Amino acid sequence: MSEHADSEKTAPDLECRALTKTFADFTAVDNIDFAVPKGSFFSILGPSGCGKTTLLRMLAGFEQATHGDIFIKGKRVNDIAPNRRPVNMVFQHLALFPTMTVAENIGYGLRRRKTSKPEIERKVDEVLARVGLSGSGPKQISQLSGGQKQRIAIARCLVLNPDVLLLDEPLGALDLKLREQMKVELKHLQQEFGTTFVYITHDQSEALVMSDQVAVMNNGRFEQLGTPQALYYSPATTFVARFVGENNHREGRITDINGDTVTVQSDSGESFRATGKNLRIGDAADVFVRPEAISIAFPDKVPASVDNGFDVAVKEILFDGSRSQLVVGNPSAQSVFSVQLPQTETFRHVRPGDRLFVHWQAGVSRCLLHSNPLSGRRQQ
Numbered sequence: 501m502s503e504h505a506d507s508e509k510t511a512p513d514l515e516c517r518a519l520t521k522t523f524a525d526f527t528a529v530d531n532i533d534f535a536v537p538k539g540s541f542f543s544i545l546g547p548s549g550c551g552k553t554t555l556l557r558m559l560a561g562f563e564q565a566t567h568g569d570i571f572i573k574g575k576r577v578n579d580i581a582p583n584r585r586p587v588n589m590v591f592q593h594l595a596l597f598p599t600m601t602v603a604e605n606i607g608y609g610l611r612r613r614k615t616s617k618p619e620i621e622r623k624v625d626e627v628l629a630r631v632g633l634s635g636s637g638p639k640q641i642s643q644l645s646g647g648q649k650q651r652i653a654i655a656r657c658l659v660l661n662p663d664v665l666l667l668d669e670p671l672g673a674l675d676l677k678l679r680e681q682m683k684v685e686l687k688h689l690q691q692e693f694g695t696t697f698v699y700i701t702h703d704q705s706e707a708l709v710m711s712d713q714v715a716v717m718n719n720g721r722f723e724q725l726g727t728p729q730a731l732y733y734s735p736a737t738t739f740v741a742r743f744v745g746e747n748n749h750r751e752g753r754i755t756d757i758n759g760d761t762v763t764v765q766s767d768s769g770e771s772f773r774a775t776g777k778n779l780r781i782g783d784a785a786d787v788f789v790r791p792e793a794i795s796i797a798f799p800d801k802v803p804a805s806v807d808n809g810f811d812v813a814v815k816e817i818l819f820d821g822s823r824s825q826l827v828v829g830n831p832s833a834q835s836v837f838s839v840q841l842p843q844t845e846t847f848r849h850v851r852p853g854d855r856l857f858v859h860w861q862a863g864v865s866r867c868l869l870h871s872n873p874l875s876g877r878r879q880q
């Protein structure tokens with residue numbers, strides 16, 4: 501076996517090294533390294549303008565990298581034209597041909613590859629069955645719902661059997677309900693086909709639900725790359741803690757350190773105990789606690805020993821079934837906490853103005869060195 505064939509077997513499906521894109525004096529993608537293992541669902545999550553599409557366009561070959569290398573299955577593809585790369589891209593505004601039928605749309609790429617007619621028919625039928633749309637080959641695109649169009653757009657790429665499928669916010673154009681449904685469907689499709697997906701989105705829930713690995717992107721860089729659980733429970737930076745999931749957040753200074761437990765005096769005048777590493781007394785810090793990590797007690801049933809505990813008053817009840825929340829105010833600091841409201845009989849009758857006690861242990865609260873996630877956009 502040749503050396504190349506050997507490395508093709510063991511190499512990740514996609515690997516980027518020091519990948520960089522500058523437009524004049526502006527760095528849109530800044531020295532990014534990552535590898536995507538075969539058959540996995542990899543998401544790049546970040547706010548508008550952080551460089552997601554630019555990164556994806558480099559992978560697809562529509563944009564030349566200023567610096568760095570792209571490998572697909574161990575083979576460097578920087579100088580390979582887009583139509584010769586073993587990747588396909590699904591766009592946000594899907595580019596289905598409105599005058600062609602569903603079958604013609606799906607077969608388009610195969611026709612360009614000069615695949616034989618019977619083979620095209622067989623493959624189109626097979627992929628239609630796999631995306632759950634058997635029999636809709638003769639339909640016009642205008643006869644499909646938004647979700648069906650999306651599945652056809654994906655089927656049209658999957659039928660070409662790419663090594664990597666690149667998806668640029670493919671659910672962005674759909675309404676909320678359909679997006680919720682499609683994110684589960686997309687995950688199932690990826691599992692069914694076993695194709696490596698690189699998916700970009702600014703929607704953290706999409707990234708968390710679907711992905712094996714998520715890279716959180718900010719200002720052209722990856723701030724953290726990990727499993728959805730790692731990003732959620734162990735955010736490495738303030739930006740990740742604020743962008744992934746909901747968090748109560750205060751800024752302050754470290755006043756005490758005991759192992760991994762730190763005490764933070766917040767600018768709002770509250771004292772918190774939280775978990776943090778590599779911090780020093782006097783450091784400016786951000787402290788976070790998630791709404792579901794906060795426990796609620798009635799004032800006559802306050803637990804004896806808590807790391808963090810505040811007498812609060814209910815300001816607002818945001819009823820949303822199992823995702824209901826309370827907004828409670830801490831009058832001594834003029835601050836508020838969002839707290840998940842357990843849907844138990846005990847708390848069902850809580851009303852605005854009610855006095856409660858909220859509490860949590862240091863272990864569920866995270867303290868990170870303070871940073872302003874919006875500052876410091878690098879210019880070349």
Ligand SMILES: Nc1ncnc2c1ncn2[C@@H]1O[C@H](COP(=O)(O)OP(=O)(O)OP(=O)(O)O)[C@@H](O)[C@H]1O
Nearest residue numbers: 523526528546547548549550551552553554555702
């Ligand atoms: N051809 C270009 N010339 C100059 N600047 C560009 C070019 N393409 C992108 N940019 C800039 O690079 C930055 C990243 O753009 P990009 O489209 O990659 O963001 P994005 O993360 O995909 O955002 P969105 O979520 O809004 O789609 C933006 O500030 C954008 O203005």
Ligand SMILES: [Mg+2]
Nearest residue numbers: 552553554668
């Ligand atoms: Mg984009």
